[in-house]
Amino acid sequence: MKILLKSFILFLVSTTFFCCKPIEKHNLTKYVNPFIGTGGHGHTFPGVSASFGMIQLSPNNGQGGWDWCSGYHYSDSIVIGFSHLNLSGTGGSDLKDILFMPINKKVDLTTSFSARDAPYRSQYSHQNESATSGYYSVFLKDHNINVELTANLRTAFHKYTYKKNDLQSVVIDLETTTASHIRIENKFTVSGYRYSEGWAKNQKVFFVAKFSKPISRKQLIANGKIIDSDYVEGTKTATQLFFEEENGSTLEARVAYSSVSIENAKENLDYDKNFDEAKKKAIKNWDKELNDIVVETKVDSLKTIFYTSLYHAKLAPTTFSDVNGEFRLENDKIATNNNYTTYSTLSLWDTFRAEHPLLTLINPEKVGDMISSMLAYFDERNKLPVWNLYANETNTMTGYHSIPVIVEAYMKGIRNFDTEKAFQAIKTTMMQNERGLDHYKKYGYVPFDLLDESVTITLEYAYDDWCAAQMAKALGYKEDYNYFLNRANNAYKYVFDPETKFMRGKSSDGVSWNEPFDPYRSKHRRDTDYTEGNAWQHSWFVLHDTENFIKMHGGSDKFTDMLGQLFVQPTEITGEHTSPDISGMVGQYAHGNEPSHHIAYLFNKAGKPWLTQYWVKKILDTQYNTTPNGLSGNEDCGQMSAWYVFSSMGIYPFNPASATYEIGTPLFDKSTINLENGKQFIIEAKNVSDKNFYIQAIKLNGENYNKTFITHDQIIVGGVLTFVMGSQPNKNWGLKN
Known part of the structure; x- marks a missing residue:
């Protein structure tokens, strides 16, 4: 008996040590390919965003078709500019706000033209385009300009490299709106707003842009007319800015926005970093985010699919509140949160299935904030959100799937939200x-x-x-x-x-x-x-x-x-x-x-x-594959990718609110989930290969495990789930649930 007790203690100590050892950081951004899903019907964008970032800065092709919902499709070869708000993988098209385009010539912005025929458009080639998590670049053929983009949580960073002795210019086009304005505040700063209606009916975007060089001259246009002023307003406003080329061939711009005011946009703006510093920090932050799960396999293409999926799963929901906690509601009231971040882009019909369950494992601290955001929207409408975009209720899709997201979080022990209010919101919603x-x-x-x-x-x-x-x-x-x-x-x-x-x-x-x-x-x-x-x-x-x-x-x-x-x-x-x-x-x-x-x-x-x-x-x-057509349908704000993240590890949240995960079949030799509490849950698959995908046996922390599901509580305490895989099914395993 003493020998058995000693062996058990040694096993417990070794398991605890193994599951709580310092997390080894891996360079994982190299496996992210943001072009996956930009072809076919994936509807993703290749541009930049921080994880759950307020900014989504990406190239815009100027097309209006269904496969351009994100503003970009891999089949295209024309870019009309770089917009700061874009949707990842949705089935509806909206946003694409605040368009910036560097050019090397003077253009006429007074004429009427379609986006596709914009006089500042340029051709580009995928051979001169690259992207990873936190960084995007493309060469504009028609203007001989190399464009580089990066972003942090609330600020976009642009870097334009012009050909020596070329005219250095930037167009800011707010396009057709219900109301807009642009102001040249000083030699380095431009601000403005854009009001519009779309999928989200009440969109008010306030922005500020600060350039690294002084503006030497400018032209402002409102409703097809040149206005000799530092300020224009109208339903269609734009400006062309010019910069002195003798001050070097590189121009940088940093841009922030707010749903509340220009003053808030200025508070959101990162004034400290230049482009290269911001790029380095963005990639470092993404590497930290990707290290939430470390997979091991000799097949690099599987790593590319996995880490691109994990990257896509962390693009939405998006940060919506400003640094001072303020955000605009659909009814134009300004709300303030004092102890949480407000999120929007809640594609709940899609994401309650696997995207939000994934966040309960790897970003649980954000889940409560997302639910608090839902409750803020409930306060306005007296019903929980269906599909919330830019704080507008679109009523897109069926059901009220904010409810399983709330209940799943509660059942998994996430309580950093008003749980009593949440239940009353659920009850009120389902009794309307x-x-x-x-x-x-x-x-x-x-x-x-x-x-x-x-x-x-x-x-x-x-x-x-x-x-x-x-x-x-x-x-x-x-x-x-x-x-x-x-x-x-x-x-x-x-x-x-x-x-x-x-x-x-x-x-x-x-x-x-x-x-x-x-x-x-x-x-x-x-x-x-x-x-x-x-x-x-x-x-x-x-x-x-x-x-x-x-x-x-x-x-x-x-x-x-x-x-x-x-x-x-x-x-x-x-x-x-x-x-x-x-x-x-x-x-x-x-x-x-x-x-x-x-x-x-x-x-x-x-x-x-x-x-x-x-x-x-x-x-x-x-x-799933590593090409631009690597998603078989709309990415839908992380759901398609979250399915892959879970299923490739060998588990899936079949019924999210049950706080359990069904066991499927793992692709990787080893998957390590680095939990927020400092522990690790490790999934090992012995003998796994392309042919050996059938489970022969499973052990959990060294003990035989014959259930086809595992609970959230079993995972978050840390441990090791060991699969033994084979080429033929074991029809006796998993029959004792």
């Missing part, structure tokens, strides 16, 4: 009558004859309800717990067709299905029972009551037979069966859009984890 909740409360589901996308809305409200129930239970609200749990566990049953086994639109009569039924049919968010997808893709969204869901199919075998059919159905369907969001196809599984992201892990729930391993490996191999 907007966005189909009136029908949902009356019928228990959303009838198809009363609202489009009824099936998706029903299923997503059911999950939001389940999340609300969990927080109610934890806070001791028994009546609320029973109410929300009852709705959650019944809603999805109303739209489940026991004959076809698909989730289908049901009429308000409680009996009739939407006919004729075609499980392949999908129109893009119009006249359909599903949001951006079809019955094949949307019939699996039951994250909270999967045991009963499987029984409704007739048990594990029948359930997995149909689930397996999803991955082998015909992919190319013509006619009405098309949608730009159905991409990244494996059969009818559509990895390019978020509703499919949990599906491969359902085999775990049905007692066949080897099928989860098979299909997760298939998705990892086929839906």
